[in-house]
Amino acid sequence: MMAENKEVLVRMEDVRISFKRGTVERIVIDHLNLDIFKGEILGLVGESGSGKTTIGRSIIRVVPVAKGKIYYNGQVISGDVEKHVARNLKTKVQMIFQDPSASLNERANVDYIVSEGLRAFHLYKDEAERLEKVNDIMRKVGLRPEHLKRYPHEFSGGQRQRIGIARSMVMQPEMIIADEPISALDVSIRAQVLNLIKKFQSENNMTVLFIAHDLSVVKYISDRIAVIYAGQLVELAKAERLFEVPCHPYTKSLLSAVPIPDPLMEKKKKIVTYDPSAHHYTSEDPAQLAEVEPGHFVRCDSKELAQYREICANFHEGGK
Amino acid sequence: MANKVLEVKNLSVGFLSHARKVHIIRDVSIDVIEGETLAIVGESGSGKSVFTKTFTGMLDANGYIEGGSIMFHGQDLAKLTKPEQWLGIRGKKIATIFQDPMTSLNPLFSIGYQISEVLMLHHGLSKKDAKDEAIKLLKKVNIPDAEKRYDDYPFQYSGGMRQRVVIAIALACRPEILICDEPTTALDVTVQAQIIALIKELQKEYKWTTIFITHDLGVVANVADRVAVMYGGQIVEYGTAEDVFYEPAHPYTWALLSSLPQLGSKNEPLTYIKGNPPSFVSEIVGDAFAIRNDYALRIDFLQEPPMYKISDTHFAKTWLLDPHAPKVEKPKIIQNLRARMKIAAKELQREVGDE
Numbered sequence: 079m080m081a082e083n084k085e086v087l088v089r090m091e092d093v094r095i096s097f098k099r100g101t102v103e104r105i106v107i108d109h110l111n112l113d114i115f116k117g118e119i120l121g122l123v124g125e126s127g128s129g130k131t132t133i134g135r136s137i138i139r140v141v142p143v144a145k146g147k148i149y150y151n152g153q154v155i156s157g158d159v160e161k162h163v164a165r166n167l168k169t170k171v172q173m174i175f176q177d178p179s180a181s182l183n184e185r186a187n188v189d190y191i192v193s194e195g196l197r198a199f200h201l202y203k204d205e206a207e208r209l210e211k212v213n214d215i216m217r218k219v220g221l222r223p224e225h226l227k228r229y230p231h232e233f234s235g236g237q238r239q240r241i242g243i244a245r246s247m248v249m250q251p252e253m254i255i256a257d258e259p260i261s262a263l264d265v266s267i268r269a270q271v272l273n274l275i276k277k278f279q280s281e282n283n284m285t286v287l288f289i290a291h292d293l294s295v296v297k298y299i300s301d302r303i304a305v306i307y308a309g310q311l312v313e314l315a316k317a318e319r320l321f322e323v324p325c326h327p328y329t330k331s332l333l334s335a336v337p338i339p340d341p342l343m344e345k346k347k348k349i350v351t352y353d354p355s356a357h358h359y360t361s362e363d364p365a366q367l368a369e370v371e372p373g374h375f376v377r378c379d380s381k382e383l384a385q386y387r388e389i390c391a392n393f394h395e396g397g398k
Numbered sequence: 399m400a401n402k403v404l405e406v407k408n409l410s411v412g413f414l415s416h417a418r419k420v421h422i423i424r425d426v427s428i429d430v431i432e433g434e435t436l437a438i439v440g441e442s443g444s445g446k447s448v449f450t451k452t453f454t455g456m457l458d459a460n461g462y463i464e465g466g467s468i469m470f471h472g473q474d475l476a477k478l479t480k481p482e483q484w485l486g487i488r489g490k491k492i493a494t495i496f497q498d499p500m501t502s503l504n505p506l507f508s509i510g511y512q513i514s515e516v517l518m519l520h521h522g523l524s525k526k527d528a529k530d531e532a533i534k535l536l537k538k539v540n541i542p543d544a545e546k547r548y549d550d551y552p553f554q555y556s557g558g559m560r561q562r563v564v565i566a567i568a569l570a571c572r573p574e575i576l577i578c579d580e581p582t583t584a585l586d587v588t589v590q591a592q593i594i595a596l597i598k599e600l601q602k603e604y605k606w607t608t609i610f611i612t613h614d615l616g617v618v619a620n621v622a623d624r625v626a627v628m629y630g631g632q633i634v635e636y637g638t639a640e641d642v643f644y645e646p647a648h649p650y651t652w653a654l655l656s657s658l659p660q661l662g663s664k665n666e667p668l669t670y671i672k673g674n675p676p677s678f679v680s681e682i683v684g685d686a687f688a689i690r691n692d693y694a695l696r697i698d699f700l701q702e703p704p705m706y707k708i709s710d711t712h713f714a715k716t717w718l719l720d721p722h723a724p725k726v727e728k729p730k731i732i733q734n735l736r737a738r739m740k741i742a743a744k745e746l747q748r749e750v751g752d753e
Binding site for chain 1: 587746
């Protein structure tokens with residue numbers, strides 16, 4: 079679908095995810111087509127309940143897919159797969175969670191937490207190699223080897239998130255799914271954690287799916303940004319381009335809400351609210367994801383498509 | 399000068415922890431002016447929540463006021479000891495909105511009951527009048543179908559709606575001071591913007607004074623008339639929002655502003671504050687920020703700086719402002735904050751304009 083000469087690591091094809099509660103089935107993600115390229119940081123933004131976390135979870139097979147397929151390196155990983163495929167995926171894709179105090183086992187020391195993955199997959203020859211790997215990763219995330227004997231409650235929020243990162247990175251994953259990794263952290267610590275994720279990504283050419291709701295952070299870290307609204311991908315573009323020419327009204331409303339730390343400017347802010355009923359989609363002309371310019375996709379019908387294409391073309395000519 | 403609604407003088411708060419005394423608020427003085435929005439900014443553990451909890455007598459059981467005064471309408475709130483003494487003040491005159499609306503609402507009672515309860519208790523309304531009034535309040539905070547949703551329970555409301563309900567409860571008493579303790583941290587950006595807009599709008603109508611606690615400088619820029627920066631249990635700088643954002647004087651404020659992701663450029667790592675905030679377990683000597691401060695002077699490690707006056711509105715507690723101190727420029731990255739933010743705003747498709 080995406081006409082760029084980049085290798086696709088994860089391909090989601092017409093994915094539907096639904097949750098059943100008794101006899102009621104609720105579709106939370108539908109018609110999701112998304113490629114994640116090798117070595118990129120893809121930002122996934124949307125409000126709470128839009129399905130961002132579910133998308134991340136479906137890639138690591140925690141949430142089953144109701145329809146469609148997910149490919150990893152060209153291999154199907156959704157639905158029933160052979161045991162070794164699922165096992166292999168677990169070593170290659172790692173998670174970083176939002177709340178470091180909830181995601182670390184309070185009763186285990188840091189050594190155990192960080193090497194749990196190594197143990198589960200026998201990724202070391204002997205004890206010496208395991209310790210070397212663990213010590214090495216501790217240094218890389220800015221913690222000291224003597225911290226290994228301590229327990230999570232002895233650390234500050236930022237340090238705990240670094241333990242969470244160490245636990246993921248020690249597996250030398252190809253891909254990281256970072257689910258709101260900094261939302262629970264203080265402003266001063268956010269910067270450290272962002273730097274760390276970025277450093278690992280560029281050093282190991284890792285692929286990162288960065289899930290967040292704060293566009294200012296996503297813009298700083300991402301190569302491309304995907305905007306999710308109510309389980310639908312509504313816009314996907316290069317980070318800079320999304321900020322330059324946001325097309326979908328929901329993206330515009332998200333941008334209008336981003337706080338700017340400048341009192342004079344912020345006090346004049348006007349919030350744009352998104353009204354889904356403003357679209358007049360019909361069954362003859364349904365909304366679908368369409369390419370408005372190379373690499374820039376928006377969910378729209380044919381009338382909107384023409385309009386968006388014009389906006390994008392005009393922006394190229396240097397005028398707004 | 400406008401009326402002071404709350405005068406805090408030399409307030410100190412201690413906590414008993416493992417039979418040891420720790421000093422969480424250390425000699426803080428500030429006036430809150432009627433009708434203003436005062437934002438208190440700081441990292442977790444800087445003491446910002448503890449500080450405002452003393453205004454409503456809600457310190458944890460092991461916390462106590464060590465000294466100082468909090469004058470409110472001629473009454474010293476720091477001297478109140480009995481729970482009954484707080485009845486006419488807490489909730490009624492000074493109300494608080496907390497971070498997580500799920501924990502401030504009782505999951506076992508309907509939304510409507512939780513609002514009308516307040517009205518019956520504080521205003522002595524009958525059950526029926528209270529219901530009518532509660533529905534009016536729900537409409538005020540923009541809850542659609544207020545009549546129908548009156549009987550719903552908190553779990554049937556979304557996070558943003560729950561926070562609206564908490565605001566409605568605070569409104570019920572027409573407080574003079576509204577303390578907002580990180581009211582939007584648990585919410586996402588669009589909902590956050592709506593809730594802040596609602597608080598500002600209602601403040602205009604009800605003319606209360608807001609004390610807004612947050613660590614998000616973007617939120618501060620939006621709401622604050624004045625800003626107080628807290629660090630290590632002290633206010634280290636305060637002034638109008640323009641003072642603090644455009645002419646920050648304390649190295650801690652510099653560091654906070656420098657680590658904003660909005661100031662980062664793609665290919666460089668973001669600036670951050672090294673080290674951790676002070677733990678309070680050991681006695682703090684000198685300037686609490688000294689060990690993390692790139693601009694620390696030798697005296698910072700020995701002696702606590704006094705509060706220096708920069709202008710009629712702007713004060714900062716750093717030795718750098720002493721006439722004997724060497725002249726130091728604030729970090730490059732925040733020297734042209736205005737211009738950088740204008741670029742950021744343009745990128746967000748905002749009207750920038752020239753003021």
